[in-house]
Amino acid sequence: MRKWLVEPDFLVERDPDRCIQCQVCVRQCANDVHEYDPDEELVTSDSSTCVGCHRCATLCPTGAVAIRRAPLEFRPHGNWTAETLRNIYKQAETGGMLLSGMGSDRRMGVTWDRMLLNASQVTNPSIDPLREPMELLTHLGRKPERVEFREGAPGGLATRLEPQLELQLPVMFSAMSYGSISYSASLALARAARETGTFANSGEGGLHEDFRRFAGNMIVQVASGRFGVDVDYLNNCAALEIKIGQGAKPGIGGHLPGEKVDAAISATRMIPRGTDALSPAPHHDIYSIEDLRQLIFALKEATAYTKPVAVKIAAVHNVSAIASGSVRAGADIVVIDGYRGGTGAAPTMIRDNVGIPIEFALAAVDSRLREEGIRHQASLVAAGGIRSSADVVKAVALGADAVYIGTAALVAMGCHLCQKCYTGKCNWGIATQDPYLTKRLNPNIATRRLVNLLRAWALEIKEMMGGMGINAIESLRGNREHLRGVGLTDRELGILRIKAAGE
Amino acid sequence: MKRIIAHEEHCIGCRLCEIHCLVQHSKSKKIVKAFRTERDRIVPGVKVEESGYVSFALQCRHCDEAPCIEACMTGAMHRDETTGAVLCDVDRCVGCWMCIMVCPVGAVARGADRQVVSKCDLCIGEDVPACVANCPNEAIVLEDEDE
Amino acid sequence: MNAVTSQVPSDGIREGTAEGILFWGLSGGERTVKHHKPVSDRKDISGCAIAGILSESGRRFGGETITRAIRNMHDRSNGLGGGFAAYGIYPDHADRYALHVMYDGPEAVRAGEAFIRLHCEIHDDEPIPIRPLEKIRSRPNLHRYFVSVLDQALARHYELTEDDIIVHMVMRINAVIDGTFVFSSGRNMGVFKGVGFPEDIAEFFRLEEYEAYLWTAHGRFPTNTTGWWGGAHPFGLLDWSVVHNGEISSYGINRRYLMNAGYPCSLQTDTEVITYLFDLLVRKHRLPLEAACMALAPPFWSQIERMPEEQRKTARAIRIVYGGALLNGPFSVLAARSDGMIGFNDRIKLRPMVAARKDDMLYIASEEAAIRTVCSDPETLWHAEGGVPIVGRLRPKEKDVA
Secondary structure: OOOOOOOOOEEEEEOOOOOOOOOHHHHHOOOOOEEEEOOOOEEEEOHHHOOOOOHHHHHOOOOOEEEEEOOOOOOOOOOOOHHHHHHHHHHHHHOOOOEEOOOOOOOOOOHHHHEEEOOOOOOOOOOOOOOOOOEOOEEEOOOOOOOOEOOOOOOOEOOOOOOOEEEOOOEEEOOOOEOOEOHHHHHHHHHHHHHHOOOEEOHHHOOOHHHHHHHHHEEEEEOOOOOOOOHHHHHOOOEEEEEOOOOOOOOOOOEEOHHHOOHHHHHHHOOOOOOOEEOOOOOOOOOOHHHHHHHHHHHHHHOOOOOOEEEEEEOOOOHHHHHHHHHHOOOOEEEEEOOOOOOOOEEHHHHHHOOOOHHHHHHHHHHHHHHOOOHHHOEEEEEOOOOOHHHHHHHHHHOOOEEEEOHHHHHHHOOOOOOOHHHOOOOOOOOOOOHHHHOOOOHHHHHHHHHHHHHHHHHHHHHHHHHOOOOEHHHOOOOHHHEEEOOOOHHHHHHHOOEEOOO | OEEEEEOHHHOOOOOHHHHHHHHHOOOOOOHHHHHHHHHHHOOOOOEEEEEOOEEEEEOOOOOOOOHHHHHOOOOOEEEOOOOOOEEEOOOOOOOOOHHHHHOOOOOOEEOOOOOOEEOOOOOOOOOOOHHHHHOOOOOEEEEEOOO | OOOEEEEEOOOOOOOOOHHHHHHHOOOOEEEEEOOOOOOOOOOOOEOOEEEEEEEOOOOOEEOHHHHHHHHHOHHHOOOOOEEEEEEOOOHHHOOOEEEEEEEOOHHHHHHHHHHHHHHEEEEEEEEOOOOOOOOOOOOOEEEEEEEEEOHHHHHHOOOOOHHHHHHHHHHHHHHHOOOEEEEEEEEOEEEEEEOOOHHHHHHHOOHHHOEEOEEEEEEOOOOOOOOOHHHOOOEEEOOEEEEEEEOOOOHHHHHHHHHHOOOOOOOOOHHHHHHHHHHHHHHHOOOOHHHHHHHHOOOOHHHHHOOOHHHHHHHHHHHHHOHHHOOOOOEEEEEEEOOEEEEEEOOOOOOOOEEEEEOOEEEEEOOHHHHHHHOOOOOEEEEOOEOOOEEEEOOHHHOOOO
């Protein structure tokens, strides 16, 4: 039955003067938008199934294809927007929950863009990162309040540090499960993490056998579905992360549609082929904070206290209290995933309406932990819509020890944010298990692109730090003096604990 | 000796290699004009072989012991001394097609005019062959055979 | 320059925590204040000149020497601040805490003394002797008290030492009691400072009449002028005194780190933060001096990697644990205590510091000329290396206690 009310989102425009009927677009579109008519010897396009991923336009050798928003205009309405109407049409035709991939696309302003950084002049010279050392080395893990020396022996350290993750720069690859993304994508993330000296998170899909060799650069997740969690998994990593929630869908668990569960996924996750992998909303053995403590220590016991255990929470209203509780429950690292966090599949209403932006959550948690005198007990990692090196610098200035990037990494690999990850038809070979499509992501190229991204960001971070007269990231971390707000209300400035520009 | 190697695990079957081979060997070397006016006269030297989701680009292997050179009765098939490539001198080719019959990989094709043959010439004179330069997924690469 | 009108800003940092009370504990609104620090968000930046002279044998000498040295560097200041710290000057009250306090009026005196009496017994007190000077016009009421901690106070705060109680009392006074500022609180030592060129401040406080085995001095070139006496250097807490030339770009995080270790930083100055960091690391955490300096100006990771095993583990642990104490930005710091002084520069040496030795004397100053003015033929003279402290220590048996 045709869904009459559902209109196309995009319009494919083909320039007849440039189209050479080569059919590359026909072969490359997983949504069957383009077709070759042998009688007319013409390539034609049916825009109704176009998702706006640009695969055809990118590969077209003559640049003959353009993708525009569908020109079917509604009368402008401040309340009943085109998007709102389309959502209702879809639901009326299908009776189902609206699903989306990737993070919230709501136009509500980004607080990172309302914070600006400092630079030194005259009284404090800026430092030139091309000529002077500029240190980004970061350690994540539980730290003691002080260091103690042995009596007598000079230089003899009595204090033993708990296990730390050492990062060459304060950026890691966020949790993206093998299953939600392809084998090649997972491989590229692991390889790039190793090459750059940082870490990649396996997500809740378990760890494929082939990735055991990257154990030294992997953080493995123990999520509510416990997919792939066995003793080998726990021992083949550098750190463990208990996923309580994620920013894209606070309060509910992960969702991998059955179409994406092939033989390899089935083996890695330890579930039957073709079944939907729906993680439960809570961990069914964590109904209270003391239960979390029990799980944290169970994992520490299982790994002989050799690896840091992180707890990942979504940024919600009482995030400070939860973070504080998690630290006291034994978490060595607390990861906060904000409102703009990405996902392979989430109900659109939850993605766009639940949770708070990471900027406020991070500032609140960092302040609260410092007030309670426990900030040193756990490192803070911020996630959820970190888009550039400037966002990284601002996040560190607000108090983060490091950030996770998910969407940015996928975009570096070729993602065009068409938000249709849940269909399993990712034309770029990233969010799919279809063997025709997964070939499109060459892990060599993808790794190179990720390494390039991190390298470029590291250079930019060093430039910004040097401009502020700082040559070690410890001096930027939590240093809110270097931030000023523009266009923020007094309350927002107060919560972020930063001054307004001009002050 | 540099040779073109196909990595079939990365080939996405887009056939941009075929398209750019044609452009490279056209008179105009401009893609739109070449396809408008010369499409029927050129057969690309590379062909994408496909079965299900397995695909790869196939072109002449420029074999060290080339059966086509042996079989050629006019001496049109010959080896270029500098690159080691097997080239066809189309002025001498009489279209007997013995080379097509003996080629172990099927890399020689009948030319568009059915008179002479068409095959990969390693884009002699260019830094990088057109197919290698334009593969969007690095599925065909130029590698030094000696490595 | 007599009166400074200030308005407590109504926007900016708003916190319901100790931090907030300390910033905003005073009532808002406009008022005309004389010598009370206007609670402003503008951070103080110090240009300036520093100097220090130590007799390692404990031989005491008058204030003219240090004054000569600092006068030589006149052009490094702009007359908006000068100050000195002197050690060994109160041999008759050696085991009492010598509190130097500035008041902006009789009400402040009443409130301040009442608070002191809650914690201490005042054995002796008098106005700090001064000499009237044309150049030093507006000045607060300057008084000194020789006190000891009351037994009842010790019983009340049974988890604190005597030193802790003095620190606690001084911080409360400075943060909360209007118009009162305790600017020196050590034993057998004193800080003398105000608004004026350092050589004029020396004359004002009649420093030639004091004898000390360790003198430090500072001349200020502030870019945020408050005309407030308490803002001058040195900053003193117990018998720590710190003079500093530079701008700490890590100030924002150093301050937050200290506040959560229980040191409310109310002054918006780098010197306050440096002093508290020394107190925290050396007195409370009991780190050896060299380890404390390593925390404040650590070696680069690339240098740490090349160190021998034991040293590398230590350096790595210090860097990892004390990231919040790392001082970034250009600085020359001279920190003094009863048993000696330490001079050191930031890791990439963006400010000058010259040192010299002759016999039992150690000289440290921003410029070589300042040293040569008071010691024309030193045995050794060198420039401080970035991040490497110059340590002068009082020889134990010769420590001068009257």
